[in-house]
Amino acid sequence: MTGRHWRWVWMACALLTALPAAATTLIVEAALDQDIFEPVLRAFQQANADIQIDYRDRSTIDVEQRARASDDPPDVVISSAMPWQVALSNDGLAQPLTTPEAQQWPQWAKWRNEVFGFTFEPIVIAYRLELAAAMPPPSTHRDLLDILTHYRQQLDGKVVSYSPYSSGIGDMLFQQDARYTPRMWDLVAAMGAANTDFRGTTRSMLEGLTAGRYWLGYNLLGSYALVWAQRHPEIIVQVPNDYSLVMMRTALIHRNARHVDAARRFVNFLLSKEGQFVMAGETPLFSVRPDVIGPYTAQRLRDEVGDHLYPIPVDATLLAFVDPLRRQSFLKRWNRELKILRQPAD
Amino acid sequence: MMRSLKRSLALWWLAIMLMLGGLMLIEAWSSAHRSADQALDGQLEAASLTIAEAMQWSDGMPLIEIPASALEVLATRWQERVFYELIGADGQLITRNAELPVTARLKREVSKAPVYVDATYHGETIRLHGREVSSAGWDTQEPVQVWVAHTCIGRDELARTLIERTLTRILATMLMAGVILIFAMRAWMMPLRRLRSALRERELEDTRPLLVDVPEEMHELTDTLNHLLGRQRQHRDSLLRFIADASHQLKTPLAGLRSISELSLKSPDPRDWQQALTTIQDETDRTSRLATQLLNLTRLRHQVDLADTDRIALDRLLKTTVLEWAERQDARDHDIGVEIVGSGPFVVCGEEWALHELINNLIDNALRYTPAGTVITLGLRRLNQQLELFIEDNGPGVGVPDPASLIRPFERAGRQDTCGSGLGLAIVASIAERHHGQLQLSHCQPSGLRVSLLLAVAESGHGEEDQ
Numbered sequence: 119m120t121g122r123h124w125r126w127v128w129m130a131c132a133l134l135t136a137l138p139a140a141a142t143t144l145i146v147e148a149a150l151d152q153d154i155f156e157p158v159l160r161a162f163q164q165a166n167a168d169i170q171i172d173y174r175d176r177s178t179i180d181v182e183q184r185a186r187a188s189d190d191p192p193d194v195v196i197s198s199a200m201p202w203q204v205a206l207s208n209d210g211l212a213q214p215l216t217t218p219e220a221q222q223w224p225q226w227a228k229w230r231n232e233v234f235g236f237t238f239e240p241i242v243i244a245y246r247l248e249l250a251a252a253m254p255p256p257s258t259h260r261d262l263l264d265i266l267t268h269y270r271q272q273l274d275g276k277v278v279s280y281s282p283y284s285s286g287i288g289d290m291l292f293q294q295d296a297r298y299t300p301r302m303w304d305l306v307a308a309m310g311a312a313n314t315d316f317r318g319t320t321r322s323m324l325e326g327l328t329a330g331r332y333w334l335g336y337n338l339l340g341s342y343a344l345v346w347a348q349r350h351p352e353i354i355v356q357v358p359n360d361y362s363l364v365m366m367r368t369a370l371i372h373r374n375a376r377h378v379d380a381a382r383r384f385v386n387f388l389l390s391k392e393g394q395f396v397m398a399g400e401t402p403l404f405s406v407r408p409d410v411i412g413p414y415t416a417q418r419l420r421d422e423v424g425d426h427l428y429p430i431p432v433d434a435t436l437l438a439f440v441d442p443l444r445r446q447s448f449l450k451r452w453n454r455e456l457k458i459l460r461q462p463a464d
Numbered sequence: 465m466m467r468s469l470k471r472s473l474a475l476w477w478l479a480i481m482l483m484l485g486g487l488m489l490i491e492a493w494s495s496a497h498r499s500a501d502q503a504l505d506g507q508l509e510a511a512s513l514t515i516a517e518a519m520q521w522s523d524g525m526p527l528i529e530i531p532a533s534a535l536e537v538l539a540t541r542w543q544e545r546v547f548y549e550l551i552g553a554d555g556q557l558i559t560r561n562a563e564l565p566v567t568a569r570l571k572r573e574v575s576k577a578p579v580y581v582d583a584t585y586h587g588e589t590i591r592l593h594g595r596e597v598s599s600a601g602w603d604t605q606e607p608v609q610v611w612v613a614h615t616c617i618g619r620d621e622l623a624r625t626l627i628e629r630t631l632t633r634i635l636a637t638m639l640m641a642g643v644i645l646i647f648a649m650r651a652w653m654m655p656l657r658r659l660r661s662a663l664r665e666r667e668l669e670d671t672r673p674l675l676v677d678v679p680e681e682m683h684e685l686t687d688t689l690n691h692l693l694g695r696q697r698q699h700r701d702s703l704l705r706f707i708a709d710a711s712h713q714l715k716t717p718l719a720g721l722r723s724i725s726e727l728s729l730k731s732p733d734p735r736d737w738q739q740a741l742t743t744i745q746d747e748t749d750r751t752s753r754l755a756t757q758l759l760n761l762t763r764l765r766h767q768v769d770l771a772d773t774d775r776i777a778l779d780r781l782l783k784t785t786v787l788e789w790a791e792r793q794d795a796r797d798h799d800i801g802v803e804i805v806g807s808g809p810f811v812v813c814g815e816e817w818a819l820h821e822l823i824n825n826l827i828d829n830a831l832r833y834t835p836a837g838t839v840i841t842l843g844l845r846r847l848n849q850q851l852e853l854f855i856e857d858n859g860p861g862v863g864v865p866d867p868a869s870l871i872r873p874f875e876r877a878g879r880q881d882t883c884g885s886g887l888g889l890a891i892v893a894s895i896a897e898r899h900h901g902q903l904q905l906s907h908c909q910p911s912g913l914r915v916s917l918l919l920a921v922a923e924s925g926h927g928e929e930d931q
Contacts, residue, residue, distance in 0.1 A: 438532040
């Protein structure tokens, strides 16, 4: 809410300073918490007084629907659902950005110069201090499977993870996990046996952890969890030591953007050194650029947790995750695996 | 327009190169697209095979996890937009990410063999590939059609690169050919240059044949030049001889005048003076006449072309001229007659004064070189399209085997007994030449000389006004 107030203040300032120039209103549909993103928006407004930002903070599904709606198209689409963003581009709903910043952007973090991954958010494990007292705290996926197997009674109903049903991110993360190792299904089976709860957002998982409903959370967005842990010392955030997925928020300029110039300036700002500097210093989104220095940069994260960061590449492979039949068969197996270990217990 | 060998050669070369280059470019274009298609159709095939491999039947339903790698292969390194569609045997949709333009005909064709076609999807050109896969299951064994497609950024770029490469090669070839052509042209022009410099460096008096090393094709040119030089040499020689002769001719009477005047001045007798003066007067007359003749000849030779021609009735001119002579003292001892054969008109085109002078000279010559009592006949007759004007005498004739040599100036056939200038026949020959006539000198039987001039008859039409 404070962010929203700030926004109005800044918009008023922008209006006052840019009265002679015709102000453009840039429509940004974003699946990215405004509280977290506010410093970046503010920095952009400071640098571009002639552009007002109409920031619409929504869920990934809403953002996707708005982007595909034919009437009133947004100018910029930001989402954490990487497959959907790439699908938008593949369906011809994005337009390329050809500024030097866009050209020099790392190849693994962009697609067709249309979809740009501009953050670097590790996927983490979060647990309460009680868990560390009762059992060895997990630092790898194997540890996770071990404690789920050995401390099933203690953890029963106290584990939470992303739901592949109600969240695009959850679905993507588990599918990506399954791509890397078939042991993921053992983990799913173990989670099923522990009657794991599946939630739609990282925030609700964190709230549950703080409230003590859960002891252990798996596949949380590190950007949110790290900020949360700073204010809630009872929660420990662990970046898995064997391998850690990294998710990127992606931005694209809509094909039918009404304020193309403003949209280009905005996306370019997200990729620029200034924008990334704000992200590295004032948000937990982590800067992708290696030339940016701050507490939250991909480089620093690599230095801390080692070389086992696996960013989900922004490329055509993501399109497989949105195939309905693949999703259907994935969920079919998901349901089967969840029940495999549970049945004899019942 | 000036014709330049170099320019026309260059133009021909350019035309040939443009034509060849155009053909090569067309070929390059089509082969580049073929190669690009070949290269990238492989990726389509790989993708379709990977998808086919991933398909399984479960409970009578096709179950497929679209392999992520298939889409990555399909996207290629140009990051194409990728499309796929899987269709069951009875046309039911299994899964897709785009509604591909698969026609009923394509569906029929793909059941026989894999298909590769260019198609249009929402206004964009795509390459579409389809294959039919039969997969075995416990309940169903229905074939499934796998259709994959991608946009053509990579193909276009690949083809463009290939075409650019070919174009560079073509241009380099043309450039090289052009440079070679320039050098070849230089080499070809070398003999011409040598000839030019040989001609340029030549002294005006030098009329020796040219000795230039030229290729076979240019021998004709040098031969012609040498021939011209030879003729010029002859002309020059005759001119020099003429001047020498003329000087000599003028010098002799002047020497005579000098000796006469010297002798008479030594004599105290006025009667000697009287006689000397009379001799001097005669001699001066003769010399003056000689000078006039020389002038005439020079004028005739100098002005090659006829100035202004008239239609001249030759018979009338002949009669008038003979009548003039008949009244003169010089002709009293000779029998001059006119013989006009046939009826006129005897009209030619020419200068009246010149023809008058010609007849005068002929008569004067005949009178001078024949003894008294000789019969001189002037005649005119028609020979087809020509008129023959002739003069013959029954005098002693000339003592040279070739009478034609008499037309050279100062040639008197060894006769120094007359007071003729020796230019009469030369003037006649010049006038004949000016009128494009043929002058013939021949011996008469049993004795005497015949001079005849053949002139073209003037075109009829104005005959009446000359009558």
